[in-house]
Amino acid sequence: EVQLVESGGGLIQPGGSLRLSCAASGFTVSSNYMSWVRQAPGKGLEWVSVIYSGGSTYYADSVKGRFTISRDNSKNTLYLQMNSLRAEDTAVYYCVGSEGWFDPWGQGTLVTVSS
Amino acid sequence: NFMLTQPHSVSESPGKTVTISCTGSSGSIASNYVQWYQQRPGSAPTTVIYEDNQRPSGVPDRFSGSIDSSSNSASLTISGLKTEDEADYYCQSYDSSRHYVFGTGTKVTVL
Numbered sequence: 001e002v003q004l005v006e007s008g009g010g011l012i013q014p015g016g017s018l019r020l021s022c023a024a025s026g027f028t029v030s031s032n033y034m035s036w037v038r039q040a041p042g043k044g045l046e047w048v049s050v051i052y053s054g055g056s057t058y059y060a061d062s063v064k065g066r067f068t069i070s071r072d073n074s075k076n077t078l079y080l081q082m083n084s085l086r087a088e089d090t091a092v093y094y095c096v097g098s099e100g101w102f103d104p105w106g107q108g109t110l111v112t113v114s115s
Numbered sequence: 116n117f118m119l120t121q122p123h124s125v126s127e128s129p130g131k132t133v134t135i136s137c138t139g140s141s142g143s144i145a146s147n148y149v150q151w152y153q154q155r156p157g158s159a160p161t162t163v164i165y166e167d168n169q170r171p172s173g174v175p176d177r178f179s180g181s182i183d184s185s186s187n188s189a190s191l192t193i194s195g196l197k198t199e200d201e202a203d204y205y206c207q208s209y210d211s212s213r214h215y216v217f218g219t220g221t222k223v224t225v226l
Contacts, residue, residue, distance in 0.1 A: 044220040045152075045160065045217040047214065047215035047216070047217060058213075094159055094160075100165065101150040101207070102160070102162065102207065102215075103161075103171070105160060105161070106159065107159055108159055
């Protein structure tokens with residue numbers, strides 16, 4: 001069974017840093033395009049970042065220079081390092097396979113940026 | 116910036132048909148594949164249509180997708196509406212940089 005499990009979310013003050021993790025089972029992170037997609041409370045979906053199987057990375061303008069996507073092939077895990085967090089980064093963050101279309105999805109982890 | 120615009124909400128009775136539009140702000144929507152995702156409250160999205168009009172296994176044939184180049188729009192049609200179809204629906208495609216773009220989302224209410 002394919003499973004993506006996110007962790008690392010929580011309450012963080014503005015300007016702080018947080019690292020999200022996404023552990024995969026039944027699915028090889030390094031062989032697939034992998035993205036982070038977020039959803040602010042009561043709002044729509046927003047693509048955040050992608051890492052291609054070849055290692056290239058891309059970011060939405062809203063997070064460029066602040067967030068870094070990476071993976072650990074030995075742990076079959078995807079990461080999102082989030083720095084200089086702002087209130088508008090408050091959202092549920094989903095880890096998603098994104099080769100062609102978004103599938104599979106994790107259950108999401110909530111990040112709340114507030115003082 | 117490239118945007119995909121959807122109606123905020125649509126509603127219809129059980130057994131009827133609803134169609135959700137997804138209009139591209141620029142360029143040709145036909146130049147990149149369009150996907151559609153269903154999101155029920157409290158759950159992660161799931162794919163109902165990929166590559167414009169393809170259904171993943173397990174998605175009933177009541178769901179269909181199409182492209183209309185004349186209006187630069189994609190559409191998701193749900194026929195034989197059921198109460199379980201009540202959810203938010205998002206279209207998704209790509210901008211000129213091949214970055215992923217989601218539509219604004221449509222809430223489907225089954226009356």
